[in-house]
Every structure is written in structure tokens, then in C-alpha cells.
Amino acid sequence: MKGEGDRQANSGRFQGGAARLGGPEGGWKTGFAGAAAYVPRVISQETPMSIFTRLKQDHDRQRELIAQLCETEGDSEGRRDLWPQLFKELEAHALAEEQIFYAALMEKPDGTEKARHSVAEHKEMSDIAEELSEMAFSSSGWLTRFKTLAHKVIHHVDEEEEEVFPKAEDLFDEAKADTLEGAFDVRKEKELAAL
Numbered sequence: 227m228k229g230e231g232d233r234q235a236n237s238g239r240f241q242g243g244a245a246r247l248g249g250p251e252g253g254w255k256t257g258f259a260g261a262a263a264y265v266p267r268v269i270s271q272e273t274p275m276s277i278f279t280r281l282k283q284d285h286d287r288q289r290e291l292i293a294q295l296c297e298t299e300g301d302s303e304g305r306r307d308l309w310p311q312l313f314k315e316l317e318a319h320a321l322a323e324e325q326i327f328y329a330a331l332m333e334k335p336d337g338t339e340k341a342r343h344s345v346a347e348h349k350e351m352s353d354i355a356e357e358l359s360e361m362a363f364s365s366s367g368w369l370t371r372f373k374t375l376a377h378k379v380i381h382h383v384d385e386e387e388e389e390v391f392p393k394a395e396d397l398f399d400e401a402k403a404d405t406l407e408g409a410f411d412v413r414k415e416k417e418l419a420a421l
Contacts, residue, residue, distance in 0.1 A: 275404070276400070276403035276406075277403045278391045285383040285387065288319070288383060289383070291315065292312065292379060294308050295372060296369075296376065298369075301362070301364040309363070313355055313421075314421045317355065317421060319414065320351070322414035323410070326406055326409045327394075330406055331397070337394060337397050340390045344382070344390060347378070348382075351375060351379060351382065354374060354375040357371060
């Protein structure tokens with residue numbers, strides 16, 4: 227577990243990621259429609275990536291896809307291309323996160339409440355994503371329903387980064403965080419292959 231000094235030194239770690247991953251190999255980039263996304267530095271074999279860094283990468287990708295989808299209209303090529311990407315990303319990420327990260331967090335009495343809350347939010351988002359997948363892209367209600375999903379996803383990932391990750395950092399030692407990252411990647415690949 228980390229001490230108070232470590233917590234203060236890392237207090238900005240999930241407020242955009244730059245404190246953790248900045249430097250010449252990575253940084254903020256402006257992408258499609260002016261949306262900013264963090265491009266992480268390449269992590270070498272000698273520098274294991276923690277579960278927190280890995281999940282943040284997925285969150286940044288989700289934010290990027292959401293921003294791009296918000297710019298689409300009707301049954302367009304962009305919407306037909308981007309929606310399946312976001313749908314698969316959200317589903318695979320949530321399932322792997324629940325099975326690896328949240329399962330480990332639930333083992334800690336101080337992490338159970340936050341884990342349960344996050345898993346419940348995953349279910350809400352998954353239900354909306356399923357609804358969207360059944361709607362015609364040309365439907366006038368598609369973008370409205372998508373914006374509801376977008377709001378829930380952004381709220382969820384922000385809450386994880388600002389509340390859940392700092393709590394989990396206090397509960398997991400560095401070796402555990404590194405081990406969870408590898409297990410998450412394996413599980414997510416399996417989930418993506420199944421979609």
C-alpha cells in the first residue's frame with residue numbers, strides 16, 4: 227500500500243494522464259473534430275504498465291470514438307464504421323474489467339462498494355448499447371439515444387479515474403497492479419474475439 231506522501235505525489239496521475247505518461251514519446255494530440263486524446267508513450271518490456279495506465283488507455287480510446295460518433299449524421303459511412311468499433315470496445319473492456327480489475331477490487335472490503343457501483347453502471351451502458359445496435363442509424367432517435375450513452379460512458383470513466391483508481395492504488399501494491407494489467411489484456415483479447 228502507498229503512504230500519504232506517495233498519494234500526494236500522484237494526485238494528478240489520472241487528471242489527463244500527463245503526470246504519468248508525459249514526455250517526448252507521448253502527449254496530448256488533437257484528433258478528429260478537434261477532440262483531444264492522450265497518446266501514451268511506448269512502454270518497453272523493462273517498464274511494466276500498471277492496470278491503471280492500461281485502463282486509462284482504453285478510456286481515452288472510448289472518449290475519442292464517442293467524440294467522432296457525435297459528429298456523424300444519419301446512416302453515414304462514418305457512423306457505420308465507428309459504431310461497431312465503439313460497441314466492441316465498450317463491451318470487451320467492461321467484461322475484462324469486471325473479470326480482472328473489479329474481481330480483485332471486490333476481494334478488498336474497502337473496494338467492494340465502488341466495484342459494485344461500477345459494475346452496475348456497466349450493465350446500464352451495455353443495455354443502451356444493445357438498444358442502439360438494434361436501431362436504424364437513420365432513425366431520428368439514434369443520435370439522441372447515443373448521446374445518453376455517451377454521457378453515461380464519460381461520467382463512468384471520469385468517476386473511475388478520479389475515485390476508483392485512487393482507492394484501488396491504495397489497496398493494490400505495484401506488483402498486483404502490474405499483474406492485473408497482463409491478465410486484463412489476455413481477457414480483453416478473448417472478449418474481443420468472442421464479439
